[in-house]
Amino acid sequence: MAQLLLIDDDALVRSTLRQILERAGHTVLEASNGGEGLTRLAGQAIDLMITDIIMPEKEGVETIVETRKRHPTLPIIAISGGGRTKNMDFLDVARQVGATETLAKPFRPQILVELVAKLLTKSP
Numbered sequence: 001m002a003q004l005l006l007i008d009d010d011a012l013v014r015s016t017l018r019q020i021l022e023r024a025g026h027t028v029l030e031a032s033n034g035g036e037g038l039t040r041l042a043g044q045a046i047d048l049m050i051t052d053i054i055m056p057e058k059e060g061v062e063t064i065v066e067t068r069k070r071h072p073t074l075p076i077i078a079i080s081g082g083g084r085t086k087n088m089d090f091l092d093v094a095r096q097v098g099a100t101e102t103l104a105k106p107f108r109p110q111i112l113v114e115l116v117a118k119l120l121t122k123s124p
Contacts, residue, residue, distance in 0.1 A: 001024070001025040001026045001027075001120075002026050002027070002047035002048060002116075002120050003026070003027045003028075003029065003044065003045060003046055003047050004021055004026050004027065004028050004029070004046070004047065004048050004049070004050060004116070005028075005029050005030075005031065005037060005040055005041060005044070005046045005048070005049045005050070006018060006021070006028050006029070006030050006031070006049075006050045006051075007030075007031045007032075007033065007034060007036070007037035007049070007050065007051040007052060007055070007060070007063065008032070008050075008051070008052040008055070008079070009032050009033055009052060009055040009056060010052070011032070013052070013105075014030050014032070017050070017112065018030060020109045020112060020113065021112070021113070021116065024113045024116070024117075026116070029044060029046070032055075033055045033056060033057040033058050034051065034055060034057065034058030034059060034060060034062060034063030034066075035057050035058040037049070037051060037058075037063055038058070038063060038066055038067065041067060041070070041071070042070075046071075046074065047075075047120060048074070048075045048076075048077070048116060048119055048120060049067060049074060049075070049076045049077070050076075050077045050079060050112075050116075051063050051064065051076065051077075051078055051079070052078075052079055052080060053078055053079070053080035053090040053091065053094055054080060054081075054090065060078055060080070060090075060094060061090070061093055061094055061097055064076055064078065064094055064097050064098045064099055065097050065098065067098070068097070068098035075100045075101075075119035075120070075122070076098060076099045076100050076101075077099065077100065077101050077102070077103060077112075077115060077116070077119070078090075078091055078094035078095070078099035078101075078102045078103075079102070079103045079104075079105055079107075080094075080102075080104065080105060081104070081105035081106070091103075091104060100119055101115055101119065103115065
């Protein structure tokens, strides 16, 4: 199907989402922060990126901004649980800087699978 880049600092979240997306037929590359994700993006053909927002080193909003400069049409899904404060304003900011879609954690696996399929269908 498609090659996806999954960026999240939580190893358990990455592993769980990778399994869900691989069961849906996708190849999933992982990164533990935005800097690592941008490096993977530069070296691989990626069809869609999923990034957490609140991460150490390079957070998701900054990652989305840099990705949009280099890959203006790449579908991007921003995900967040709002961090310790549970502040979901981060998802609004992510959309404003270029996220195609956003999902608040926790979400049902099927919601993510359907959103990925929808965005890949729309992708040029």
